[in-house]
Amino acid sequence: MSDAPLAVSARDLRRDYAMGDAPVHALQGVSLDVAAGDYAAIVGPSGCGKSTLLNLLGAIDRPTAGSVRIQGKPVESLSDREATRFRLLHIGFVFQRFYLMPALSAAENVELPMAEAGLSRAQRRARARELLRYVGLEARADHRPTQLSGGEQQRVAIARALANRPALLLCDEPTGELDAHTGAEIIALFERLNAGGTTIVVVTHDEELAAAARRVVHVKDGRILSDTRVR
Amino acid sequence: MGDRLVIRATPTGPADTVIVGAVVRASADPSEVARDEYRVLVHLDQLQSLIGYGDRVDRFAVATRDRAATGRAMAAINDAAFGFQAHRSRDIAVETSQTFLVVSRFHHAIGVITIVASAVFLLCIMLLKVDERRRDVAALRLMGISAATVLRSVVLEAAMVAVAGSALGVGLGAAISAAVNAHYRGVYRTPLAFSIVTPEVVGFSVALSLVLGVAAGFLAARRLTRVPPLALFGR
């Protein structure tokens, strides 16, 4: 794993939130390399800076200091517009809530990022079908989000995150809204994805999910406490 | 037709028996509407013997060839015929239409107030509806959907709602207009149109709602796309 190219590399990341006289130092010097094909879980107490770190790894937010390279490309220098395009094409996001568009079917939700990327209708259709089959929801392709259970919605959201074949899948509490059983389905799906070569970084409080990762990164008070390879 | 009627000018006056020769439809004249009376046309000599008067003229009309002739005829009549006053037919028409003009202006005012009030209402609804979706919009933008795409789709949706709404409104207007006409034509026994939906009215209302809808959608969407998505996403 050590000689694989890096999917993402963070150096001395700091992130302060200006809160009047007392700024919050959410990250206080974090360095983290994630190799292509790796599967890392970021864990730690609430408010320790996990989401802040994930947002920086995904070019959603800018660090106060330090640098982030995604697939070797420094992303701090990107304009907002460039960063948006970069995220579309290179990073998949999965959030705690699913954020599926209620007026669109499961397949149309999966097609959305591909439409933005400029894929033809036929390509989008075919890929959406393939992705929904992969997450086990081929039969539900024409269903609206409200007709799907929470676990099914999250699987659609994961299919959508994979639409443009991202180099990196970033997930913030993906099982946070699910019960243990449906959570286990998502965990199994991530393992299958990673076995197929997808690089995954997941922030979680879910011990089952963290235990499924190859690597567990402990964060506390804006610093990395430990970084353990599990398998 | 063909019925025999006995007619009198007053309940005790001299009578005459006539045969109905023709029934004339009420003409489509606004000034005749709501005058609930019957008109009987009889020959002049018959009329004179019925009412016991000799010749008597209340008004007469003069057709003229052009404007100048009208002026000359008016001057001649006003000089020659004591007790008569000549008016141009257009002046009389304007005079008798005063009430209609006032009512029409009143209708316009009601229309403008309705449109302004509903535009404000529409904008508020639009802002609320779009704001309700701010986390969805934030998530989309975090995933890499551009602000322009978000803006475009909100505006498109607003335009579609506006078109659907104005189609519904035009349909409703046409139906109500037909009902109003059917009702009052029955009440006043006249072929007059009491309410009309003209192509101009339809065009104006569709265009107005489209402009208002798109503007409201644009303003609402821009409020969202101006904020950085992470701030919109909230905590």
Ligand SMILES: Nc1ncnc2c1ncn2[C@@H]1O[C@H](COP(=O)(O)OP(=O)(O)OP(=O)(O)O)[C@@H](O)[C@H]1O
């Ligand atoms: N936009 C913001 N403005 C001010 N402070 C913030 C902001 N975002 C995060 N913080 C602060 O930064 C710190 C880290 O927040 P972060 O969301 O990264 O924590 P977390 O580890 O993800 O917590 P949780 O497990 O509860 O999601 C917290 O103290 C939080 O209050």
Ligand SMILES: [Mg+2]
């Ligand atoms: Mg968090």
